[in-house]
Amino acid sequence: MEDLLFDFDQDGTADFALWGQMDQNFPFQSQLDTFLLDCTAATGQLSPWSSFGCQSVFPDAQLTFTDLDLQSPGPGVCPGGESSPTEESLDVTKLSARTLAPHQPYKVQRHAANIRERKRMLSINSAFEELRCHVPTFPYEKRLSKIDTLRLAIAYIALLREILMSGCDPKSYVDECMKSGYKNQTNAIWNTSGGLSAP
DNA sequence: TAGGCCATCTGGTCCT
DNA sequence: AGGACCAGATGGCCTA
Secondary structure, three states: OOOOEOOOOOOOOHHHHHHOOOOOOOOOOOHHHHHHHHHHHHOOOOOOOOOOOOOOOOOOHHHHOOOHHHOOOOOOOOOOOOOOHHHHHHHHHHHOOOOOOOOOHHHHHHHHHHHHHHHHHHHHHHHHHHHHOOOOOOOOOOOOOHHHHHHHHHHHHHHHHHHHHHOOOHHHHHHHHHHHOOOOOOOOOOEOOOOOOOO
């Protein structure tokens, strides 16, 4: 599923679509993401190229938050289903004044580590979003998955490299690809989710 | 309903 | 010692 085939013969507009921007279907994540991105940026852990502006929401969350009794009892176990991030954010807000239970140092450390990990993943995700904005897609395509984003980026870079090496006008090069059937030197395929075939 | 994708938690390892 | 990074496990959501 989710096959993205950059068929240069698709229609007469394909060559321009290649250079255009981009994913129109991108739903700018959830309120939570925005919320936590705010927090992340406030703590200076956002990826350096991110352009998200933000305010600190609970910058000291690592130090203040948690009702340890509400923590999940084990890996992946969340009471009442996965506690939605929004719910957790609310909990954090509600509980921010609480102090950490001194007799549960492991849980405190573990929870702090969880928060750091979440922030780290958010910074990775923001980098993926940034990358998605630089990988050409057709407007009607749905949002690229992470793996598709990486694969398309690889293929796109390969194409750009070939254009540079060729010294041709980019549009002429693409036109030539369309006529002859595109196959680049690295055998990268403009096809996602099916996997890039190795050279 | 199965499979894909994703977020989150967790424990281990490495680095500073 | 504490933080960053990583991979495995788990569960939720979405789509064909």
